[in-house]
Amino acid sequence: MSAAILRHPAYVEWPSDPRDRLPLTLWGSEAIAKAVGGKASCKFQVAGVEMDSRDVVNGDLFVALKGEEMDGHRFLQKAFENGAAAAIVDRPVDYPHVLVDDTTEALKALAAAARGRTSARIIGVTGSVGKTGVKEAIFASLERASRGAAHRSTRSYNNHVGVPLSLARMPARSRFGIFEMGMNHAGEIEGLSRQVRPHIAVITTIAPAHIENLGSMEAIAEAKAEIFLGLERGGVAVIPADSEHYERLRLAAMAMDARVISFGRAPHADIRLLDAIPSANGGSLVTCEFDSGRLCYTVAEPGDHWVINSLAVMATVRAAGGDMAAAGLALAEMGGLKGRGARHGISVPGGTALMIDESYNANPASMRATLAQLGQTPSSRRIAVLGSMKELGDFADKFHSALSEPLIAADVDYAIFVGEEMRALARELGKPAFNSLGKPLEWEHCNTAGEAIGLLEQFGIIAGDAVLVKGSNSVGLGKLVDHFT
Structure with a gap:
């Protein structure tokens, strides 16, 4: 290449980025040994981090x-048969380690080393x-x-093992890192947030999940607000404006000197919903308003x-300095996740039926939301396979029996x-009041996913049916989805 070409302004003015000097590989043996205080058996480089041998790749x-x-x-x-390059072990082994x-x-x-070396915006x-x-x-948008150049925790790796694993996988050159945090008991979110040290902390909503362990909705809100305890100085809290616990969340964020951005329908919301109408693809055409303008997206x-979730995404992307227009395109292209809204066309007599896979998780709020969604789904018949909602403790009977209302409203x-x-x-649906008015609801009760498969086959899915499958993961309704899809 000639000197004249090298002096061309296009080369001279190419912007420099400190990330360009960072390694392309995820981790080298020396960096790992230094980070963990261990001794490397030899020199090696790795491209990923895994804790399950079945998921290891080259x-x-x-x-x-x-x-x-x-x-x-x-x-x-x-x-190592699956392609591991090295391992972290507590005893000498005959592999690179x-x-x-x-x-x-x-x-x-x-x-901690991965978090310490990055200049990424952490969420x-x-x-x-x-969540x-x-x-x-948020990840798709950024x-x-x-x-x-965005990184996120995969699957639902949101606990005391999944969060550090997700952090350890973050490339040094990442510009954004998005990490999910879950909990069953008070105090757990704080520990995770202090590991992640987010610049932006997002709370999607407060609902009676894990109320068996926490005892009240107020306690659930306080447990979720622990995410603010790990916020970096000058951080941002993104919270639901429509929640009855909004003020509690806002005060908890302000106690950590966080800037609060709220989202929702409420007049005081910073990212406020103006309008939402059904779109041609079955989703929604949304218009939201914020301090510097409006945005319409699908x-x-x-x-x-x-x-409402989309408003939380827009609030977060804006707080992270991302592109809200790009976020709108990402939201328009997103499909449902396995066990969390994935939609399957299944071949049945006469054509095709729709199966909505919500088999991974269930609580009273998400049950109501997905039943309402089923009620709006065009179909010849609506079928609901509902599994138990776990971790509700003494509130279990109350919340399960209350599903009769959204079930009837969905015209199932x-x-x-x-x-169990x-x-x-x-019992609630067996009361005379539910059989005296309107279209009768035919239903069955069983104990296992296998029995549910038999009952659904006996009933017979036909063309044009819409089938919602939802329950706590431990009920095992994912087996039913796999069977029919």
């Missing part, structure tokens, strides 16, 4: 975690309902705007809950209730 670092009943060291051979005293603590240390997401979907939508996911033709807790709903 170039991964396998972390051999030890639990009360399981020891990851037993699966080292399987991990970093030797440490405690592999769980090593994973946390590697996560933490929690909430009783919708995985909102996390994915990945589009940054041309692939949300591919159906349901009013996704209209046939329902299957799965699990669903007996309360069956």
Whole structure:
């Protein structure tokens, strides 16, 4: 190449970026050993981090975690057969490795090193309902705007192991990092947030999930507000303006000197819904307003809950300095996640039926939202397969029996209730009041997903039917979805 070409203004003026000096590989052996305080057996580089030998792919670092009943060291051979480049272990092995005293603590240390080396804008997401979907939508929005330089926690890796694993996987060159945080008990979100140290903390909504352990809605709101305790100085709190716990959340954020951005229908919302109408693809055409203008965009996911979720996404993208127009395009292209709204066309006598897969999680708020969505879905018949909602404790009978109202409002033709807790709903629907007026609802109760498969086959899905499958993951209704799809 000639000197004249090298002096061309296009080369001279190309903007420099400090990230360009960062390594392209995820981790090298020396960096891992330094981060975890261990000793590397040899030099190596890895492209990913994994804790399950079944999920290891070529170039991964396998972390051999030890639990009360399981020891990851037993699966080292399987991990390396699947392509692991190295492992973190607490004993010498005949594979490339970093030797440490405690592999769980090593994973946390590697996560802390990943967080410490990045200049990415970090976002933490929690909430009783919708956190995985909102996390994915934020990621899709920022990945589009940054041309692939966004990172997020995969699946629902949102607990004391999943969060550090997701952090350890974050490339040094990332411009954005989005991390989901979940909890069953008070105090858990705080620990996760202090690891993630988000610049932006998002709470999707407050609903009676895990009320068995927390005892009240106020306690749930306080537990979710723990996410603000890990906020970086000058951070942003994104909270639902329509929640009855809005003021509690706002005060908790302000106590950490956070700037509050709210979203919703309420007049005081910073990202406020002006209008939402059905779109041709089954989703919604949304118009929102904020301090510097308005934005109209399409949300591919159906349901009013996704209209509100989209406002949380827009608030977060704006706070992160992202492109709201790019976020609108991402929302228009998003499809449902497996177990969380994925829609399947299934071949049945006469043509095709729709199966809506919400089998991964369920609580009273999400049950109502998805039943309302079913009620708005064009179909010849509406069928609901509903599994028990777990972790409701003494409130279980109350919340299960209360599903009778949205079930009737959705104009469901046939329902299957799965699990012991669903007996309360069956008893409620068995009362004379539900059989005296309007279209009768045909329903069955069973104990397992296998029995539900038999009942649904016996009833017979036909062309034009819409089938909603929703329940807590432990009920196992994902097996029913897999069977029919």
